Amino acid sequence: MIGVQGLYKDYGSKKALQGIDFSVKEGEIFGLLGPNGAGKTTTLKILTGQLLPTAGGAEVMGQSPWERPDDLRREMGILPEQTNHYERLTVKQNLKLFQRLHGVEGRAVQEIIKEVELESHQNMKAGKLSRGLKQRLLLARTLLHKPRLLFLDEPTGGLDPGSASNLHRLLKKLNQDGITIILTSHNMEEVDRLCGRVAFLDHGQIVAGGSPQELKLQYGEKRLEVMVEEDDGEKLYQLDLNGEESGERVREWMEQSRVLSIHSIEPSLADIFIKVTGREKNDGDVK
Amino acid sequence: MTGMLSRTGAIFFKEMQDLKSNLGVLIMYIIPLVIVLLYRGFLDDMPAGFTLGFGLLFMFTLVGVYGPAINVAEEKEKNTLEVLILSPARPLEIIMGKGLMVLITTAVGGVLVYLLSGVGGLELGLIIPAAFLLLGACIFLGMVVGILAPNQTVAGTIVTPVYMVMLLFPLISMGQDNIIATISRALPTRYFFQMVLSLTGFPEVGEINIFTHLLFLLGSFLITLLLLIFVFRTRGLRAG
Numbered sequence: 014m015i016g017v018q019g020l021y022k023d024y025g026s027k028k029a030l031q032g033i034d035f036s037v038k039e040g041e042i043f044g045l046l047g048p049n050g051a052g053k054t055t056t057l058k059i060l061t062g063q064l065l066p067t068a069g070g071a072e073v074m075g076q077s078p079w080e081r082p083d084d085l086r087r088e089m090g091i092l093p094e095q096t097n098h099y100e101r102l103t104v105k106q107n108l109k110l111f112q113r114l115h116g117v118e119g120r121a122v123q124e125i126i127k128e129v130e131l132e133s134h135q136n137m138k139a140g141k142l143s144r145g146l147k148q149r150l151l152l153a154r155t156l157l158h159k160p161r162l163l164f165l166d167e168p169t170g171g172l173d174p175g176s177a178s179n180l181h182r183l184l185k186k187l188n189q190d191g192i193t194i195i196l197t198s199h200n201m202e203e204v205d206r207l208c209g210r211v212a213f214l215d216h217g218q219i220v221a222g223g224s225p226q227e228l229k230l231q232y233g234e235k236r237l238e239v240m241v242e243e244d245d246g247e248k249l250y251q252l253d254l255n256g257e258e259s260g261e262r263v264r265e266w267m268e269q270s271r272v273l274s275i276h277s278i279e280p281s282l283a284d285i286f287i288k289v290t291g292r293e294k295n296d297g298d299v300k
Numbered sequence: 301m302t303g304m305l306s307r308t309g310a311i312f313f314k315e316m317q318d319l320k321s322n323l324g325v326l327i328m329y330i331i332p333l334v335i336v337l338l339y340r341g342f343l344d345d346m347p348a349g350f351t352l353g354f355g356l357l358f359m360f361t362l363v364g365v366y367g368p369a370i371n372v373a374e375e376k377e378k379n380t381l382e383v384l385i386l387s388p389a390r391p392l393e394i395i396m397g398k399g400l401m402v403l404i405t406t407a408v409g410g411v412l413v414y415l416l417s418g419v420g421g422l423e424l425g426l427i428i429p430a431a432f433l434l435l436g437a438c439i440f441l442g443m444v445v446g447i448l449a450p451n452q453t454v455a456g457t458i459v460t461p462v463y464m465v466m467l468l469f470p471l472i473s474m475g476q477d478n479i480i481a482t483i484s485r486a487l488p489t490r491y492f493f494q495m496v497l498s499l500t501g502f503p504e505v506g507e508i509n510i511f512t513h514l515l516f517l518l519g520s521f522l523i524t525l526l527l528l529i530f531v532f533r534t535r536g537l538r539a540g
Contacts, residue, residue, distance in 0.1 A: 063386070083388065091386055097379035099314065101321040106314075113310030114387045116303060138321070154383075 014039045014162060014193050015060065020069035022055050022217075029055040031217040032069065037210075042184070042194045044204035046286065047214035053197035054094065056214070057164050060195070061091050074162065087115075090155035094166040096147040100140030104131055104150055107139050108157060115158040122157070129153045129183060145176025152183065163187070165196040169203055181207055201282035211282070215290045225282055232285040233278070240273040241266050247273060307389045311397025315371070319405065328366060329409050332358035336416045349500025352417035353493045354471065356431065359409045361463040361489060364438030365445070366456075367402045372446025372537075373455035381537060391537045395443060402439050410435070423499050426510060433517040434492045438466070440524035444531050470494075475504060488520035 015037040022030040030052045037043040045053045058064040060073055062082025071078055076085055098107050108122045126135050129149045134142060139150060148168070155163065168184070169177040184207060188194055198204050204211055205225045212222040221228060235254040240247055252259035254277060266272045280288070319325060336355040339346050375381035384394050410431055414422070442459065449455035465483070470490035473481035484490040491513040498508045 061386070086386060087388065093379070093382065095379050097383050099318060099380060100378070101318050102314070106317050110310055110314045111387060113313070114307050114384075114389050116306065116388070 014041075014074060015043075015195070016072045017056075017060070018070045020056070020059065020071060021067045022052070022059065022064065023067045029217050030059075030066070030069075033212075033214070033217070033219050035212050035219060035222065037193065037195055039193055040188070040191060041210060042188050042196070042208045044208035044211040045195065045197045045214055046199065046201060046204050046211050046282065047197075048199050051199075051214040052217040053199075053214055054166055055217075057091075057166055057195070057197055061089065061164055062086070087158065088160055089162040089164060090158070090160035092151055092155045092163065092165045092168055094170060096144075096151055098139035098147060098150060098154075101138060103136050103138055104142070104153075105135045107150060108153060111154050111157050117158050121159075125153045125157050128156070130179075143176075145172050145179070148172060148176065148180060149183075152180070156187070161192065163192055163194045165194060167198055168196055169198070169200065177203065201286060205282045213286055213289060215286075221285065221289045228282065228285050229279055232288055233280050236278045237263070237275065238278050239263060239266065239275045242271045242273055251278070303388075304390075304393055308393045308397045308400070311384075311389060311394055312400045315398055315401035316405075319401065325363075325367060325370070328363050329359070329405065332356075332362060332409065333412055333416060336413050340416065340418055347500070347502055348418040349497050349502045352414060352419045352422075352500060353496035353502075355413035355417055356410055356496065357467055357470070357489055357493055359406060359413055360431070360435050360438050360492075361467045363406045363409060364402060364435050365442040365463045365466065366459055367406070368398060368439055368442035369445035369449065369455045369459040370452055371398055371402075372443060373449045373452045376449075377451040385537065391532070394537065395532065399439050399443065402442070403435060406435055406439075407431075419500055426499060426514070427496065430492055430495050430514055430517055433514070433521040434488050437488050437517070437520045437524040440521075440528040443528050444524075447528075447531050447535060447537060488517050491516045491520075 015035075017033060017035050019032045019034060020030050021028075021032055033052070033056065035043075045056060047053050055064065059066050060071060060078050062078040062085060065079050073085055074088055078085055099110070102110070104126070105122060108125065112122050126132055129152055131146065131149055131153060134146055139147065142150060152168075155165075165184075169180055172180065181203070184194060184196075196204070196207070208225065210222070210224050211228070212219045214220070221232075223231070237252045237254050237259060239250045239252065241250060250262075252262065263272070263275070332355050335358055336351055339351040339354070340348075372381070375384070381394075385391065389397075441462065445455055445459050445462070449458055466487055466489045469480050469484045469487060470493045473484045473490075494508050495510060495513050497504075498510065
């Protein structure tokens with residue numbers, strides 16, 4: 014569905030993208046991860062025809078995204094990072110405007126209001142909505158013309174955990190309905206929960222990529238954490254996952270019924286990101 | 301063509317809905333009407349023609365210039381213009397939908413000014429085209445400011461002296477021969493104001509050539525239209 018080859022983008026002397034390559038298959042949820050300024054939004058803007066690259070190529074649904082962007086945009090939905098509604102118009106009026114602009118017939122507005130669960134707020138002015146409801150309205154507007162491909166720029170930025178979780182549920186449902194989703198985020202937990210494949214962007218370069226599980230296996234420490242009951246209380250042991258000695262020790266503890274808990278140490282995507290980029294956790298808002 | 305009309309209509313309809321809840325802009329429509337009522341109520345010796353001319357100038361310059369300038373700048377400031385540009389609406393359709401809303405609502409405002417001014421038996425066949433040309437020029441000028449300004453504050457800062465000059469210079473330079481009068485000769489508002497005064501029999505305005513005045517208004521309309529086209533084509537809607 015999307016192919017990106019050697020994409021470069023410079024803003025004057027600043028190199029926003031330095032030759033990135035990736036592809037997205039139809040029906041996937043693909044995550045572009047990275048701290049602020051890594052090049053995520055620039056990538057999205059190039060793929061949606063809002064920006065021209067300095068060099069390199071890209072194909073979206075078999076077409077160049079910047080040659081006839083209007084044609085492509087009929088098939089794609091773009092959810093921007095900032096909520097930008099007409100705040101003096103109601104939820105319904107906001108959606109009606111885009112229904113008319115897209116030339117969508119029938120009860121599309123009512124259907125989408127129902128889908129994103131905004132029925133009880135449809136006559137409320139957009140400016141009066143909470144941050145979570147505004148984000149749902151954004152999603153409704155993005156989905157109104159039934160796009161095949163969704164670009165979501167930081168879709169849960171600034172949302173409380175409850176609203177973020179609701180949005181995740183909606184996105185998963187949309188994906189099950191066949192919509193391909195590309196999202197950018199600096200929230201690694203969100204991406205871990207949602208995406209089938211991810212690419213880590215740092216300083217305009219893809220530094221790692223794959224499914225979250227593959228990355229965890231690749232970059233994990235392959236260690237085992239065992240909580241054992243000792244005479245002087247509980248004690249936590251970290252063992253090499255594949256070591257012969259580890260097996261012996263665990264078997265011994267188990268036979269003595271002293272094991273309180275046992276699990277492998279699995280790195281989070283944030284841990285992996287820090288490992289591959291050498292960044293600190295609070296460097297550039299990696300969560 | 302149908303799609304273009306439909307999208308322009310969608311923008312126009314959105315602007316109308318937005319206007320209903322936009323108190324700041326609604327007040328701009330009300331101020332000239334209040335001024336006309338005050339003139340009639342408290343200035344008994346003020347000729348109705350002067351009241352009409354001043355009311356129309358006030359309506360056209362305040363709403364006609366200010367309205368589109370603030371409207372376009374607000375869309376940029378609140379990032380809503382970006383959504384419109386990413387939608388199937390073309391920049392020209394966005395501009396036309398917005399301009400049409402200002403044109404129609406200000407024209408309605410002009411009719412109300414006329415009805416409240418107490419002028420009877422005016423030659424509408426001459427005033428209507430003159431009003432259309434002046435209003436068009438005001439809207440084009442407002443659009444240019446809106447396109448160039450990055451936000452409402454800058455748009456307001458630019459447009460305030462513009463509309464003050466357009467509104468006040470023709471009035472305060474009446475019967476004068478000074479620098480303000482010289483500047484006024486370049487303003488379409490002067491020619492419109494003189495036309496209204498002349499057609500309503502206002503004595504101080506003297507003999508004027510209505511058709512020369514109409515020609516000047518047409519010239520102003522075309523110059524501001526060309527300016528808008530130039531700014532639109534060179535800077536795009538997202539300039540500023």
